[in-house]
Amino acid sequence: MQVNEQTATELARRKQITDAAIEVIADLGYGKASFARIVEHAGLSSTRMISYHFADKSDLVMAVLVSAIAAGDEVLDARIAGVVDRVELLRAHIEARVEYLRTHPKHLRAVVEIGTGAREPMYAVVLRDFRVGRLQRQLHQGQREGVFGQFDTAVVAEAVASALDGAAQRAAAEPDLDLTAYGRELADLFTRAVRP
Amino acid sequence: MQVNEQTATELARRKQITDAAIEVIADLGYGKASFARIVEHAGLSSTRMISYHFADKSDLVMAVLVSAIAAGDEVLDARIAGVVDRVELLRAHIEARVEYLRTHPKHLRAVVEIGTGAREPMYAVVLRDFRVGRLQRQLHQGQREGVFGQFDTAVVAEAVASALDGAAQRAAAEPDLDLTAYGRELADLFTRAVRP
Amino acid sequence: MQVNEQTATELARRKQITDAAIEVIADLGYGKASFARIVEHAGLSSTRMISYHFADKSDLVMAVLVSAIAAGDEVLDARIAGVVDRVELLRAHIEARVEYLRTHPKHLRAVVEIGTGAREPMYAVVLRDFRVGRLQRQLHQGQREGVFGQFDTAVVAEAVASALDGAAQRAAAEPDLDLTAYGRELADLFTRAVRP
Amino acid sequence: MQVNEQTATELARRKQITDAAIEVIADLGYGKASFARIVEHAGLSSTRMISYHFADKSDLVMAVLVSAIAAGDEVLDARIAGVVDRVELLRAHIEARVEYLRTHPKHLRAVVEIGTGAREPMYAVVLRDFRVGRLQRQLHQGQREGVFGQFDTAVVAEAVASALDGAAQRAAAEPDLDLTAYGRELADLFTRAVRP
C-alpha cells in the first residue's frame, strides 16, 4: 500500500522528533526545550527538519502531548481492566499513573513540564482531561454509589493530579526513589481520604 | 548617617523591582518574565536598573523568593499561633496557605512558577523548606504523639504541598474561585487522610 | 498522440499553478507570494509541484505575466476594434484597461504587483510593452496626424499607465468602487490633456 | 542641557539608521530591505543595533516615512509659498514633487517603495495624506472657485500622485533623465487636463 508506505517515513520522522522532544522537555524543562536542543538530541541535521514536519512549535508540543497521554492512558487502561470496586478503582488509577511514571519517566515528566511551563490555552483542554477528567468522573460515580463521602470532586481530583505531578518532580530529583512504594502510599492516602 | 540613607533608597529600589518581578512572574510565568517586561511593569527606564541592583537574574529571583516566602510564613505564623491540637494544626497550616493565596495571589503564584519553571538547584533548598519543611516536621511530630496514622511523611507533605500548588494554578485560571471553601475542602481531605 | 496528451496535462497543471499564483500575487503582493502560499491556494501537495513545472521562480512569474498580459490585450483588442478616431482610440484604450481591471481584477493587480514589487530587469521589457508600448505608439501617431498637441509621448504614456496602476490599487482597497465611472473620468482627464 | 544631550546620541543613531534604511529601501526595494542590509549600509556592527533603537520593523519604516515625508513637504512648502493662482499652484505642486525627486531621489523612491511594497494599513494613512491629501484639497478649492472644470477630484489627485510615482520609477531606471523637463511636462499635462 503505497499511501501507507509514503506516510511511514513521515510518521517515523515525526516519532523520532516527538520522542526527542519528550526527552528534552523532560530533562531541561519546557522553557529550555528549543528546536536546536531537540534536533541535537535526535541527531538531526538542523532545526529546519522540525519545521518541515511540524507546522510550528505548538504543533510539535501538541504531538508530544498526544503521544505521551496515549501512552499514559494505555497503562491506565491495562491496570484498571476488570477492577469494579470503586475504592480499588481509585487505588488502581493512582498506582497506574505512578507506574506510568516509572515505566515512562520522560513521558510523564514532559506532560507535567508542558502543563506548568507552557501558557497556551490550546494545551489546557487536553491536559485537563488527562489530569483530572477521568478521575473526577470516577469520584463522582463513587459518590453516587455511596462508597465515597461527600466532598468536592473537583478539589479532590485536582489534589490527586497535583500529588502525581509532585511525584514526577520528586522522581526526577531522586532517581533512586522507590516509586512502587510511593504509589502505594499515595493510594493509601487518598483512599483513606475519600472514605465516607 | 549617609550609609543608612543610601541603603534605604537601595532597599526601596530593590523592593520596587522585586514587587514588579513578582507580578510579572505570577502573570506571565517564569519563562516569560524577562528583565524587559519587569522594567516595563515597574515603570523603570531600562533593564540596566535591574542589573545595577541585582548581581544577575538568579539574584533577583532569589530576592523574590525570600520576599514571597517571608510574607507567606507571616500569614502562616499568625494563623497557627496558639493552635496546639495536631489535627487542627494541619488544618490551620493548609488553610493558612490558601489564605495566603487569597491575600497575596501574585506572591504565591510567583513562588509556584519559580518552583516549576526554574531549574536552578539554588532555589530548590529554600523552596523545599517553604513547601514541605515545616509541614513534614509537624506530621512527624503528630505521628510520634500517636494522633496521626503511619504513613510516609515525606509523601504526604509533598502531596499537601502539591495540592496547594494546584490550588494556586486553579485560582489563577478561575478568578472567581471560592478559595475559603477550597481551603476547607483541602483541609478536610487531608485531615481525613492522616487519621490513624 | 502521447506527446500531445502529456503536453495537455502539463499545460493544465501550468495553468492551475499560474492561476493560483495570480490570485496570491494579487491578494498578498509580490513579496508575500511564496511557493508555499501558492501551492496552498492551488490545493497542491507540495512546493515541489511548482519546481517541477517551472524552472525557477522567475519562470513562474514570467508565465503569470504572459498569461495576464494576453488576457489584458484581448480585452483591449476587442474594445478598440473598429475605432479609428485618435481621440476615441485613446479613450478606448484607457477604458479597456479599466474594463480589464473590472473583469479580471486579480490579473491586472498581479501585473501591477510584479511591476512594482519585483526587481528583475527580465520582467521590465514585457511589462514596459504592456504598460506604455502600444499607448505611446498611438500617441505618437496622433501627434503626426495633428490631432494631439505637442507633448512628450513618453511622459504622457507613463502618466496614463501610472494612473491605471493607481486605479488598480484603489480598486483593491475599495471593492465597491465604480470602475466604469472611474474609467470614464480617467479617459476624460487624459483626452482633455492631449488636446492641441 | 543634559536631557537634550542624552537624547542627542539617541537621535543621531536613529537618523543614521533611518538614513541608511532610506537608501537601502530606495535601491533594493521594500522587500529586500532587511535589517542585515541596512546595518551593512550604515556601517553598524549588527542588526541588534536596529532592534535596540526601534521597537520593530514597522517602527523603523514609520520613522523612514515620517522623515522622508517631512523633507518632501519642506520642498513643497518652499515652492508654493506666495503662489496664489490655482493653476499655478497645481503646477507648483507637481514641479515641487519632481524637484524633491531630483534633490532627494532616495527619499521619494523609498516612500514609493513602501507605498507599493508594504501592506501594513498602518502606513496607508500617512502615505495617503502625502500622496493625495493636500493635492485633492487644492483641486477641490479650485473647482469651488471656478478655475477648474468639473471632474472627480479623487480620481485626478490619484492620477497626479500615480504619475509622480511613475516618474520616480523612471528616474530610478534612467539616471540621466531630465527631471526638470519631466516635471514641466507633467505640470503642462495636468494643468491642461483640469481646465474647465
Add this chain to the structure above:
DNA sequence: TATGAATGAGAATTCATTCAT
C-alpha cells in the same frame, strides 16, 4: 546611585531549491 548605549548569542520561522526515486 544611576543610566544611555551597545552587544553576542540564540530564538522560531520562512524561503526557493535539490536529491532520489
Add this chain to the structure above:
DNA sequence: GATGAATGAATTCTCATTCAT
C-alpha cells in the same frame, strides 16, 4: 509526470549582561 524528504541561508526579534560615564 509526479512526489516525499530534506536543506542552507536568511528573516525579525528577544535575551541577560557589560561598557563607559
